[in-house]
Amino acid sequence: MAVGMLNPFNAVIFATEKPKDPTKPWWGYGIDIEKCIGCGRCANACKLENNVPKEPFYFRTWVEQYTIKNDGTVKVESPNGGIDGFTQTVPEDEIFKSFFVPKMCNHCYKSPCVQACPVGATYETPDGVVLVDETYCIGCRYCVQACPYGCRYILPEKNVVDKCTLCYHRISKGQTTACVEVCPTQARILGNLNDKNGPLVKFLKEHNCLVLKPNLNTGSKLYYNALNGEVR
Amino acid sequence: MPPQLKTLIPLFVAFIILFLVARYFLVPVSFGELGHYRFNSIADNKERVMHYAGKEACADCHDDKAQEIKSDCHAGLSCETCHGPGLAHINNPDSVKLVKPAQRSFCGTCHSYNPSRSKVIQQIDLKEHNVDKNCIECHNPHKPCQIKE
Numbered sequence: 001m002a003v004g005m006l007n008p009f010n011a012v013i014f015a016t017e018k019p020k021d022p023t024k025p026w027w028g029y030g031i032d033i034e035k036c037i038g039c040g041r042c043a044n045a046c047k048l049e050n051n052v053p054k055e056p057f058y059f060r061t062w063v064e065q066y067t068i069k070n071d072g073t074v075k076v077e078s079p080n081g082g083i084d085g086f087t088q089t090v091p092e093d094e095i096f097k098s099f100f101v102p103k104m105c106n107h108c109y110k111s112p113c114v115q116a117c118p119v120g121a122t123y124e125t126p127d128g129v130v131l132v133d134e135t136y137c138i139g140c141r142y143c144v145q146a147c148p149y150g151c152r153y154i155l156p157e158k159n160v161v162d163k164c165t166l167c168y169h170r171i172s173k174g175q176t177t178a179c180v181e182v183c184p185t186q187a188r189i190l191g192n193l194n195d196k197n198g199p200l201v202k203f204l205k206e207h208n209c210l211v212l213k214p215n216l217n218t219g220s221k222l223y224y225n226a227l228n229g230e231v232r
Numbered sequence: 233m234p235p236q237l238k239t240l241i242p243l244f245v246a247f248i249i250l251f252l253v254a255r256y257f258l259v260p261v262s263f264g265e266l267g268h269y270r271f272n273s274i275a276d277n278k279e280r281v282m283h284y285a286g287k288e289a290c291a292d293c294h295d296d297k298a299q300e301i302k303s304d305c306h307a308g309l310s311c312e313t314c315h316g317p318g319l320a321h322i323n324n325p326d327s328v329k330l331v332k333p334a335q336r337s338f339c340g341t342c343h344s345y346n347p348s349r350s351k352v353i354q355q356i357d358l359k360e361h362n363v364d365k366n367c368i369e370c371h372n373p374h375k376p377c378q379i380k381e
Contacts (some may be wrong), residue, residue, distance in 0.1 A: 008265075016267075035350065036350075037342055037349045037350055037353050038343040038346065038348060038349060039341045041313050041341070045284065045312070045313075045317070048283055048284075048316065048317050049282070049283045049284055049317065050280070052337070057289060065348055066325060066348075067348070084341075085337070085340060085341035085344065086346055086348065087344075087346070088314075088346050088347050094348050095347055098347050099348050100348055100349075120263070120267075120268040120269045120270070121269070122269075123267055123268065123273070125267030125274055126266060131274065131277050132271050133269060133273035133274070133276070134268075134273075135273070135276070136260070136269075136270055138271070143239040153322065165277055165280075168274075168276065168277045168278060168280075169278050169279065169280035169281070170282055170284075172278045173278075175282070175286055176283075176286070178283070178284045178317075179310060181284050181286060181287070181310050182284070182310055182312055182313040182314075183279075183339060184308060184310075184313050184342060184354075185308065186308055186310045190268065
């Protein structure tokens with residue numbers, strides 16, 4: 001007990017970094033906007049895999065339909081996160097450009113949400129996944145406000161925060177995430193950024209990828225191919 | 233040392249010991265092992281229940297269907313994209329059966345016409361294309377590029 005009492009006040013480490021050991025994973029994610037067809041199977045599978053409430057405002061991943069009109073205005077729609085499919089309501093001759101953008105947690109390695117948590121209930125694992133400690137969360141909602149990508153919500157029955165875990169229970173057993181599993185066009189890629197020959201590193205080599213809101217320096221590890229400047 | 237400080241020292245020592253004892257009992261096990269969080273929470277997150285089994289698991293029993301789908305333009309699809317999560321069915325193959333979605337609206341989530349959708353995907357207007365028929369009457373979802381006789 002005496003040793004436990006005198007434990008040093010462990011340094012407050014918020015930002016993790018890529019493991020030096022190349023055999024250790026460092027998870028990242030890629031999304032090819034050119035391939036996404038907006039079927040919403042990913043959002044549906046995520047809800048089924050992770051028991052996310054069915055109401056249309058709890059999503060760990062969802063799909064947005066961006067429509068840039070000829071007059072320059074942008075319309076963003078996401079009815080029920082895309083689970084029931086999309087219809088284009090803008091007449092075709094008014095559309096300049098239109099595409100789907102799947103959204104999810106960016107698993108940043110300098111996460112604003114982790115820095116905001118007052119009790120250490122959300123953290124970055126050594127393999128680069130941002131997780132929540134349900135038993136320790138006090139439901140203060142600071143992280144919900146801090147996330148610039150809107151990827152967190154409060155579980156209504158438990159009053160704790162919940163978010164994408166990158167299917168940590170699956171990837172730690174060698175499976176891929178539910179959203180990657182069901183994507184019919186392989187628009188979603190889960191990969192180990194520490195694996196030079198892995199699918200994600202290959203995807204990053206072959207495409208010009210961007211992250212969302214790079215100006216915020218969140219260290220996002222969700223890379224988009226063909227990301228339009230209008231996407232927020 | 234002034235005497236008033238000497239009387240305060242035991243009080244301070246008592247406070248510090250009290251703080252360390254309280255901290256020992258209040259800080260949860262494994263907190264701070266790797267950072268400002270409970271290390272055991274990583275294991276808790278690993279223990280969540282899986283629902284999706286993965287494409288390979290389906291092919292263990294349904295190899296004929298796996299070969300069939302591989303031979304046509306739905307080759308890239310996972311079985312669970314349409315049939316839903318399959319792990320419960322693998323654990324109890326007789327009692328739990330997976331869905332076979334046959335409604336036009338379900339096929340339409342990918343194949344109804346939408347200008348946002350990549351032209352690579354075959355698209356039809358659900359309101360015009362053989363309205364009175366169900367998709368699977370003519371198309372085999374495992375071999376969609378061949379029209380049924």
